[in-house]
Amino acid sequence: MSDRELIVKHLGLRGHRVTGSRRRVLDALLAAPAHFTVDDVLQRAPGVGRATVFRTMKLLQDMNVVCRVLMEDGSLHYRLSTTGHHHHLLCRHCGRIEDFVNCDVSALVTELSSNTEFEIEGHWLEVYGRCQSCRARSAGPADKRAIGSAADVG
Amino acid sequence: MSDRELIVKHLGLRGHRVTGSRRRVLDALLAAPAHFTVDDVLQRAPGVGRATVFRTMKLLQDMNVVCRVLMEDGSLHYRLSTTGHHHHLLCRHCGRIEDFVNCDVSALVTELSSNTEFEIEGHWLEVYGRCQSCRARSAGPADKRAIGSAADVG
DNA sequence: ACTCTAACTGATACTTAGTCTCATGTCAGA
DNA sequence: TCTGACATGAGACTAAGTATCAGTTAGAGT
Numbered sequence: 001m002s003d004r005e006l007i008v009k010h011l012g013l014r015g016h017r018v019t020g021s022r023r024r025v026l027d028a029l030l031a032a033p034a035h036f037t038v039d040d041v042l043q044r045a046p047g048v049g050r051a052t053v054f055r056t057m058k059l060l061q062d063m064n065v066v067c068r069v070l071m072e073d074g075s076l077h078y079r080l081s082t083t084g085h086h087h088h089l090l091c092r093h094c095g096r097i098e099d100f101v102n103c104d105v106s107a108l109v110t111e112l113s114s115n116t117e118f119e120i121e122g123h124w125l126e127v128y129g130r131c132q133s134c135r136a137r138s139a140g141p142a143d144k145r146a147i148g149s150a151a152d153v154g
Numbered sequence: 155m156s157d158r159e160l161i162v163k164h165l166g167l168r169g170h171r172v173t174g175s176r177r178r179v180l181d182a183l184l185a186a187p188a189h190f191t192v193d194d195v196l197q198r199a200p201g202v203g204r205a206t207v208f209r210t211m212k213l214l215q216d217m218n219v220v221c222r223v224l225m226e227d228g229s230l231h232y233r234l235s236t237t238g239h240h241h242h243l244l245c246r247h248c249g250r251i252e253d254f255v256n257c258d259v260s261a262l263v264t265e266l267s268s269n270t271e272f273e274i275e276g277h278w279l280e281v282y283g284r285c286q287s288c289r290a291r292s293a294g295p296a297d298k299r300a301i302g303s304a305a306d307v308g
Numbered sequence: 309a310c311t312c313t314a315a316c317t318g319a320t321a322c323t324t325a326g327t328c329t330c331a332t333g334t335c336a337g338a
Numbered sequence: 339t340c341t342g343a344c345a346t347g348a349g350a351c352t353a354a355g356t357a358t359c360a361g362t363t364a365g366a367g368t
Contacts, residue, residue, distance in 0.1 A: 019317080047318095052316080
């Protein structure tokens, strides 16, 4: 069974209807690049209303089909997701994204809990850098940065 | 020398003018709660234009006077900042924020680098939880959550 | 196969966060 | 005190997302 069919089936199981618009949004998502905005989806799913795309995206977020990606400038993009909780490793230079699940924030959380008396319930972590192929490429001539400064991200 | 005077002095040193509007924005910030939006500042600095507040906020971000805080819903708020790179620990229940600097993400970064061939250049981490006083309070009668679900934050 | 209705839809108006433009105002160096 | 580069406020604009509402439809029940 394809990803598409699986998701469609899941929709049904959760008591949601499988409508033409939802199928079209889904197709648009599955054909989209690593990360995209709602506007990208709108253009790839002509005829589907803006509000419906937003509604569908929210539904798919709840179903863990898509997740949000925090860009360095603070804007939010979307990305297809298969697992539940995970983090992203974004290449600043080509936009490539890798997921990582084995997030060892637990040690940090334990430490923070004892230092601060907070009970930690969740976290959001995005990591930015340069992927292998971009490193290889920039090892050559000039190193042109594709995307702006890191601002308050460190 | 007060915080305010220090920042004003710093403005001058960086070649920026010390104008009435900037002073009013600064006063508004210094009087604001743990985290706030540009709209909050606008209301506390009547007479200053929207665009000017946005411009000033950007300037103060560059100067590390304020930093952005990522709320769990994905919206961005602002907060007074004194140090450079740091992270936030937000209480979901009362909105309180603590900074932490001793972020042990370095171990994670080292691990990620070797696992993924990415060269890590930056990261963004926000941690959500419940502060001590909210824990104490909710240990009593009913536990009413002030803020919604954790969604894709884990 | 037919009916019925709650769920869904697209259009559109609205909200919120932020940027851009431009004529006017003003800080601070000479 | 003059002057020009820097800064300002007003308001139009963009982008992301929400709310409303009358019309449509999936799919459960017969």
